[in-house]
Amino acid sequence: MNNKVKALQKSNNQLDKGIKPENQEIFTSMICYIRGANISLYDQELVRQDLTGMILSAQDRGEDINSVVLGDFKEFCDEVIDNLPARSRKDKVLERVDILCSGVAILGFINLLFSRDLYRIIGELFAGKIVNYQLAVSLGTVISMLVILAASFFIVNLVLKNSFKSAGSENRKKRMIIGGIAGVLIMVFFIVVAMLGMHVLFTVNLFLAIAVILAFFIAHLILSRI
Amino acid sequence: MIPPQRKENKMIPSQMLKGILEGCILKVISSKETYGYEISEQLNKYGFSKISEGTIYPLLLRLEKNSLITAVYRESTNGPKRKYFSITSAGTKELTSFFESWQEMSGAINALFNTKGEDYEQ
Numbered sequence: 001m002n003n004k005v006k007a008l009q010k011s012n013n014q015l016d017k018g019i020k021p022e023n024q025e026i027f028t029s030m031i032c033y034i035r036g037a038n039i040s041l042y043d044q045e046l047v048r049q050d051l052t053g054m055i056l057s058a059q060d061r062g063e064d065i066n067s068v069v070l071g072d073f074k075e076f077c078d079e080v081i082d083n084l085p086a087r088s089r090k091d092k093v094l095e096r097v098d099i100l101c102s103g104v105a106i107l108g109f110i111n112l113l114f115s116r117d118l119y120r121i122i123g124e125l126f127a128g129k130i131v132n133y134q135l136a137v138s139l140g141t142v143i144s145m146l147v148i149l150a151a152s153f154f155i156v157n158l159v160l161k162n163s164f165k166s167a168g169s170e171n172r173k174k175r176m177i178i179g180g181i182a183g184v185l186i187m188v189f190f191i192v193v194a195m196l197g198m199h200v201l202f203t204v205n206l207f208l209a210i211a212v213i214l215a216f217f218i219a220h221l222i223l224s225r226i
Numbered sequence: 227m228i229p230p231q232r233k234e235n236k237m238i239p240s241q242m243l244k245g246i247l248e249g250c251i252l253k254v255i256s257s258k259e260t261y262g263y264e265i266s267e268q269l270n271k272y273g274f275s276k277i278s279e280g281t282i283y284p285l286l287l288r289l290e291k292n293s294l295i296t297a298v299y300r301e302s303t304n305g306p307k308r309k310y311f312s313i314t315s316a317g318t319k320e321l322t323s324f325f326e327s328w329q330e331m332s333g334a335i336n337a338l339f340n341t342k343g344e345d346y347e348q
Contacts, residue, residue: 015306049306049307050283050309052306053306053307053308053309054262054263054279054280054283056306057263057279058279067278068278068279068280069278069280070276070278070280070281076280076283076284079284080283080284080287082284083284083285083287083288083291084287084291085291
């Protein structure tokens with residue numbers, strides 16, 4: 001995210017605070033929906049600024065969000081999105097690579113932190129023994145990282161695209177069924193990971209592992225500023 | 227000249243409005259630099275009932291995307307910055323073209339509804 005976008009986001013975060021609670025839910029749904037659209041982050045923030053301005057002005061006149069957007073809110077968002085330039089393929093790819101780099105860096109760091117080999121190395125260092133700096137990377141670790149990355153993409157997109165879904169009883173039943181299936185899949189996943197967890201795919205030097213994690217993190221920092 | 231108000235609750239159907247609203251918005255903007263709510267107020271004054279700021283916002287985005295209007299943010303006396311719109315030279319040409327098309331169409335519709343002495347006046 002470049003400085004122009006950051007500055008606009010900061011300003012929007014301040015402006016949003018003026019939106020009354022009765023208007024906040026719909027406004028949040030609209031912004032979530034627009035976040036999932038194929039438009040640049042800068043255009044998303046510009047729309048957010050414009051919408052906030054319209055709602056705040058309506059509030060000043062003693063009106064609410066329903067006087068700003070007559071009719072269907074999703075339809076309104078779709079019309080707005082249709083009239084903004086789509087992100088270029090290059091921008092889409094850059095964004096996805098950025099998210100991937102930050103995801104790999106974070107998951108890599110977490111796996112390193114909870115790695116048994118790391119504590120063995122620390123123990124060997126303190127005991128003054130000869131240190132074996134190799135970390136074992138298991139099949140379970142690799143699979144769990146890939147699944148977590150894929151699931152996060154999927155879940156975020158699902159939430160953004162369905163931000164207008166109402167909490168009616170029909171939707172609630174559907175959500176319970178989907179939730180149940182997701183729960184079973186998660187359980188199966190962890191069982192499989194536990195079973196495969198012991199199978200070591202390769203070993204890597206601790207410092208090389210730290211360097212790779214840092215490299216992904218730095219790549220994310222660079223890409224996010226483009 | 228502002229025409230007499232339409233009968234109460236007689237809103238122009240949205241499908242009918244869709245084709246002409248952009249041209250009408252361009253006309254309002256052509257008079258002076260203005261902002262969204264003021265445009266909807268002006269349209270309401272001329273008999274376009276219940277045109278909210280949200281209705282015209284996507285149209286303003288489209289007009290700006292097509293370089294028929296330009297927009298600039300200005301500080302307002304209270305509240306957030308306001309987006310002010312001005313018509314461009316391309317917008318002025320488009321407005322002329324819209325009005326010519328409108329005259330042709332309204333002439334044809336009036337002729338159609340006034341055939342054989344039928345009177346649709348209220």
